Structure formats: structure tokens, C-alpha cells
Amino acid sequence: MDFRNQVLSISEAKEMDMVNYLSALGHEPAKIRNNDYWYLSPLREEKTPSFKVNRKLNRWYDHGLGRGGNLIDFGIEYHHCTFGELLNKLSGNLSFQKPHAQMVKSVYEQEPKIKVLSDFELTSYALLGYLEQRHIPIEIAQKYCREIRYELNGKTYYGIGFKNDSGGWEIRNPYFKASSSPKDITTLKNGSDEAVVFEGFTDFLSFQFLQKNLPENSQDFVVLNSVSFFERARLFMEQHQLIRLYLDRDAAGLKYCRRALSMSTKYTDESKLYKKHKDLNDWIVNFDKLQKMRLRQKLR
Structure with a gap:
């Protein structure tokens, strides 16, 4: 059956999974307690999460607004559209359908916890090679990152660790991208x-x-470690006179950038520098490739 031109029924739309739908819109939970997923409200500005989705019931409630409902109620308010317009929007996103009962368990609950065992100066050949592939000088990485040993599913691994303000780590190696708890922003x-x-x-x-x-001290920095932490970072960011955004050029990054620009003239969008690429690092890697290609063409 071709679903591309199929419009969802009301009952089908109501059964679409709210947590998956919010994630697709760029909103991730700030905390999870059993079946309750707590968010910074997508419907208004706030600094403390008060928007709750009960995943078992598949219903939301915004404590700040004092109202809630199902996905249709949320979608109409969020998109400022009519009921019919919302059904058309949702019909192109059948992948948000509510999972079967045995699959409702959160990916956050299923994901094994990472235990960081130790950290020390970056020295592993594989990690230094990964940094070279990403065109990041080793001396810069060594200044801000550590090599860490961590345990996952009873086995020990190593990776590049970048510490956040709460003591958790962002972890990268050539094959793995993850975080250890607690998850938070990093400010310098x-x-x-x-x-x-x-x-x-x-x-x-x-x-x-x-x-x-x-x-070295000409600028302050904040690394969100997840675009969903944008609201959490606002208190730090808005203490400054100028806030330069180098967010990713995907749907979520562009959405948060537009939102920031609409809130204050302090914000500027610097992502136009790499507008044809996913992010700043992707632009640097591919810029070098383009330069080499042009040089080869000149030498022919």
C-alpha cells in the first residue's frame, strides 16, 4: 500500500507516539521518571521543565499553562494550524506511530549505563588518528579533552572525553558516540x-x-552537548552582550536558531559560514578536500 497520499484518521493521529513526535520536532526530555517524560515546554519559554508526557497514556500536560490533552490538541497549538492542516502534516510522518505495548519501554531505560573508570592525557593512536580525520589538531584536543576508559555491558573501552559542568562526559571514538551521566552543558x-x-x-x-x-580570553563559550539543552544554557548565554550561534544546519538546529533570533538582537547566526554542510567541523573537513581537488585540477 502506498501511504504517501493517505491522510490519517483521527484515531490514528491520536495513537501517534508523543515522545517520538516531540523528538522529531527537536524536543528531548530533560528528565524521565518511569512513564513520565518531563520537558521544557515547547509551547512557551521556561527554565524549569513543567511539560509532562505520560508515555503509557500517551497524553501531555503543561503545568504552566494548566492544560493538556492528546497529540492532536498539542499539534494544533504548537503549529498554530487547523485540525485538517495538522492531519495533513502528520500523514507524512507515519513513523511516529505508537509502538506496540511490549516496545513502549523508553530507549533511555533500555540503554545500558556507561561507567567512566579513569581519565588521562590523550595518547591512543586510534583516537589521535580519529582527530586527524576530523582535522582537529592534537594539541587543541589535549587542552580541552581527556582520554577516558569506560565500562559498558561488562566490557572496557576507550574514547575521547569532553567533560560537562555536572561532571558527566561526552564520549567519541571512531565507532561510538555517547554520553555518561549526568548529561549537561559545558561552559568556559x-x-x-x-x-x-x-x-x-x-x-x-x-x-x-x-x-x-x-x-585566549577574548570569548566565553558554551557547548550544549545536545540542542535540547538550549533553554538550559540561556541563563549563561544571555549574561553576554553578543551571542554567536554555531548550531548544526539540521532541522532542530535551524529551528532553535530562528527561535533565538526572534527573542533577542543579542543573538547572531554564524552557521551561514557552513550553510551547505551539516556543521562547522563537517565544513572544515570538506573545505580541505575541496581545496585539494582544486589544486589537482590546476596541476593537470
């Missing part, structure tokens, strides 16, 4: 009136490479 304070914002630490390291000739 240099007493500047300018804040530079990134989604991930590879973009932050890439920026350090690009700006290596600037004075």
Missing part, C-alpha cells in the same frame, strides 16, 4: 561580554583551531 568562562555557542564539542574544537591566533 573568560570574563568576556561575548558568548560563542556550539551543539557539540568537535565544533568547539574546530572553532579553536580556526581562531587559534585570537587572545
Whole structure:
């Protein structure tokens, strides 16, 4: 059956999984307690999560607004559209259907916990090679990152670790991308009136490479470690006179960027620098490839 032109029924739309739908819109839970998923409200500005989705019931409630309902109620308010317009929007996203009962368990509950065993200076050949592939100088990575040993499913692994403000780690190696608890933003304070914002630490390291000739304390930095932590970072960001956003050029990154620009003239969108690429690091890697290709063409 071809679903592309099929419009969902009311009952089908109501059964679409709210947690998956919010994730597709760029909203991730700030905390999970059994079946309750707590979010910074997608319907208004707030600093403390008060928007709850009960995944078992597949219903939401915004404590700040004092109202809730099913996915249709949320979608109409979120998109500022009519009921019919919402059904058309949802019909193109059948992958958000509510999973079977045995699959309702959260991916957060299923995912094994990572236990960080130790951290030390970056030395492993494989990790240094990975940094070279990402065009990140080793001396810059060693300044901001550590090599960590961590345990997962009873086995020990190693990776590049980038610490957040709560003591958790963002972890990367050539084959793995994950985080250890607690998850949080990372801030670097240099007493500047300018804040530079990134989604991930590879973009932050890439920026350090690009700006290596600037004075070290000329800017403050915040690495979100997840775009869903944008609201959490606002208190730090908005203490500055200028906030330069280097967010990813995907749907979620662009959405948060537009939202920031509409809130304050302090924010600027710097992602136009790499508008044809996913993020800053992707632009740097491919820019070098393009330069080499042009050089080969000249030499022919």
C-alpha cells in the first residue's frame, strides 16, 4: 500500500507516539521518571521543565499553562494550524506511530549505563588518528579533552572525553558516540561580554583551531552537548552582550536558531559560514578536500 497520499484518521493521529513526535520536532526530555517524560515546554519559554508526557497514556500536560490533552490538541497549538492542516502534516510522518505495548519501554531505560573508570592525557593512536580525520589538531584536543576508559555491558573501552559542568562526559571514538551521566552543558568562562555557542564539542574544537591566533580570553563559550539543552544554557548565554550561534544546519538546529533570533538582537547566526554542510567541523573537513581537488585540477 502506498501511504504517501493517505491522510490519517483521527484515531490514528491520536495513537501517534508523543515522545517520538516531540523528538522529531527537536524536543528531548530533560528528565524521565518511569512513564513520565518531563520537558521544557515547547509551547512557551521556561527554565524549569513543567511539560509532562505520560508515555503509557500517551497524553501531555503543561503545568504552566494548566492544560493538556492528546497529540492532536498539542499539534494544533504548537503549529498554530487547523485540525485538517495538522492531519495533513502528520500523514507524512507515519513513523511516529505508537509502538506496540511490549516496545513502549523508553530507549533511555533500555540503554545500558556507561561507567567512566579513569581519565588521562590523550595518547591512543586510534583516537589521535580519529582527530586527524576530523582535522582537529592534537594539541587543541589535549587542552580541552581527556582520554577516558569506560565500562559498558561488562566490557572496557576507550574514547575521547569532553567533560560537562555536572561532571558527566561526552564520549567519541571512531565507532561510538555517547554520553555518561549526568548529561549537561559545558561552559568556559573568560570574563568576556561575548558568548560563542556550539551543539557539540568537535565544533568547539574546530572553532579553536580556526581562531587559534585570537587572545585566549577574548570569548566565553558554551557547548550544549545536545540542542535540547538550549533553554538550559540561556541563563549563561544571555549574561553576554553578543551571542554567536554555531548550531548544526539540521532541522532542530535551524529551528532553535530562528527561535533565538526572534527573542533577542543579542543573538547572531554564524552557521551561514557552513550553510551547505551539516556543521562547522563537517565544513572544515570538506573545505580541505575541496581545496585539494582544486589544486589537482590546476596541476593537470
